[in-house]
Amino acid sequence: xxxxxxxxxxxxxxxxxxxxxxxxxxxxxxxxxxxxxxxxxxxxxxxxxxxxxxxxxxxxxxxxxxxxxxxxxxxxxxxxxxxxxxxxxxxxxxxxxxxxxxxxxxxxxxxxxxxxxxxxxxxxxxxxxxxxxxxxxxxxxxxxxxxxxxxxxxxxxxxxxxxxxxxxxxxxxxxxxxxxxxxxxxxxxxxxxxxxxxxxxxxxxxxxxxxxxxxxxxxxxxxxxxxxxxxxxxxxxxxxxxxxxxxxxxxxxxxxxxxxxxxxxxxxxxxxxxxxxxxxxxxxxxxxxxxxxxxx
Numbered sequence: 001x002x003x004x005x006x007x008x009x010x011x012x013x014x015x016x017x018x019x020x021x022x023x024x025x026x027x028x029x030x031x032x033x034x035x036x037x038x039x040x041x042x043x044x045x046x047x048x049x050x051x052x053x054x055x056x057x058x059x060x061x062x063x064x065x066x067x068x069x070x071x072x073x074x075x076x077x078x079x080x081x082x083x084x085x086x087x088x089x090x091x092x093x094x095x096x097x098x099x100x101x102x103x104x105x106x107x108x109x110x111x112x113x114x115x116x117x118x119x120x121x122x123x124x125x126x127x128x129x130x131x132x133x134x135x136x137x138x139x140x141x142x143x144x145x146x147x148x149x150x151x152x153x154x155x156x157x158x159x160x161x162x163x164x165x166x167x168x169x170x171x172x173x174x175x176x177x178x179x180x181x182x183x184x185x186x187x188x189x190x191x192x193x194x195x196x197x198x199x200x201x202x203x204x205x206x207x208x209x210x211x212x213x214x215x216x217x218x219x220x221x222x223x224x225x226x227x228x229x230x231x232x233x234x235x236x237x238x239x240x241x242x243x244x245x246x247x248x249x250x251x252x253x254x255x256x257x258x259x260x261x262x263x264x265x266x267x268x269x270x271x272x273x274x275x276x277x278x279x280x281x282x283x284x285x286x287x288x289x290x291x292x293x294x295x296x
Contacts, residue, residue, distance in 0.1 A: 011037035018045035023290055025049040029059070036075035047077040047293050052086050053105075054207040060093050070094045078289050083208035085228040101289060105208045106282030109274060112217045115190040125153045125257045128196035130189060130211040131203065133161035140170060141202040141225070144246035147174045149253060156181040158192060193218035198256050202249065206230050217274035221256045221266040223249065237273040239266060 010030070015038045018024055024039075024046050026032045032050050039048055050073075059065040073079060073090075079100045081087040087102055119126070127146070131137040139157055146155045157167070157180065164182065171180045186192060193199055199215035199222045206212070206229030213233070215222040222238035224230040234240055239256070241249045256263045 010034040011041065014038035015042050015045075018042045018048075021046045022294060023047055023049055025051070027051050027053065033072055036072045039075050048075055049078045049080065049289065049293070050076050051080045051082065051103075052090060052207075053082055054086060060089075066094065073097065077293055080286075080289065083229060084232055086207050089228075103282060103285045103289070104277050105210050105213070106279030107210055107213045107217065107274070107277055108279045109217050109277075111190040112194065112214070112219070115194040115218075117194050117219075119195045123152050125149075125253075126195070126197045127153065127155045127200055127253065128158065128193060128198075128215075129155070129200045129202065130158040130193070130214065131201065131209075132159045133157070133163045133167055135163065136204050136206075137161075138202050138204045138225070138244065139163070139167050141244050141246045141249060142200050143167065143170055143174065143176065143180065145202075145249040145253065146176060146179060148247065148250040151179065153253070153257075154179050154181070156183050156192070156196075158183045158186050158189065160185050189214060190218070193220065196220050198223065198253055200249070200253075201225065201230060203227060203230060204243070208233065213274050213277045216270035219267060219271065221263045222270050223252055223256070233273065233277075237266075237269040 011034045014034050018035065018038045019042050024035055026035050027050070035048050039045060059069060073094060077099060079097055080103050081090065081100060082103065082105045084102060087100060091097060127142070129139060129142050131139070133139060142155060146153060168182065171177050193215055197220060199218055199220050201209060201212045201215060201224040203209065203225055205227050208229055212224055212230055216238055222234065224234045224238060224240060225243050226240040227243050231240065239252050241252050256266065
């Protein structure tokens with residue numbers, strides 16, 4: 001849709017797709033509204049499906065969007081949410097929906113089974129976080145936790161985003177420049193995670209974080225903040241620490257680094273949980289939704 005994501009002309013342009021296809025599947029707000037309007041103007045056509053990827057959004061903080069959102073969601077034959085928390089939040093916002101289904105996002109776990117650990121044992125403990133450098137992801141907490149750990153603990157941040165310079169400034173202020181490596185956007189995530197010692201996700205919130213599933217499937221212990229979208233996946237499998245509590249995060253990292261038996265037990269639990277999110281499982285469930293809609 002280009003840069004003018006909310007251009008009203010998109011609804012008119014989408015009418016030919018609504019009329020010409022059996023199922024139209026949307027994934028973000030501009031497309032959701034454009035498809036819903038096009039469906040109404042077409043007086044028929046294909047069935048609308050949408051996927052909600054986040055537990056929250058800025059619209060829900062503004063009362064005047066509620067009626068508009070309720071109308072929009074009611075144009076959809078199926079609403080898919082990627083985890084239980086987004087479902088609860090959506091239903092709390094606009095009420096119960098008969099057309100809502102939970103389908104967890106999937107990860108191609110075979111890539112992690114094939115990735116090889118090639119790091120040499122050099123006495124360093126390598127911590128990795130894979131996430132956009134944005135406000136929701138809270139890399140500040142893992143950086144501050146690193147400041148409480150010995151010098152042989154190193155951190156690599158995979159991803160890029162609007163807070164890059166701000167996070168670099170924090171590492172400089174804490175005199176951690178030599179211990180934090182900003183890797184940018186990478187295509188070799190499985191190899192990076194497998195060759196880490198501990199993988200961390202310190203977000204403020206998530207929908208269902210694919211990065212957390214990847215971290216849990218890596219064969220290395222995984223730690224996450226105890227927040228919506230992470231708690232339901234990690235609890236009872238990986239390690240949870242209190243939101244923004246970098247002191248406790250540093251303690252959890254130390255325990256995993258020093259107690260190998262404990263770390264190995266966490267790895268086994270993480271991999272067992274991650275197996276539930278294989279991309280083949282997700283694809284099968286999406287196909288079931290499509291087939292059900294086409295049979296009606």
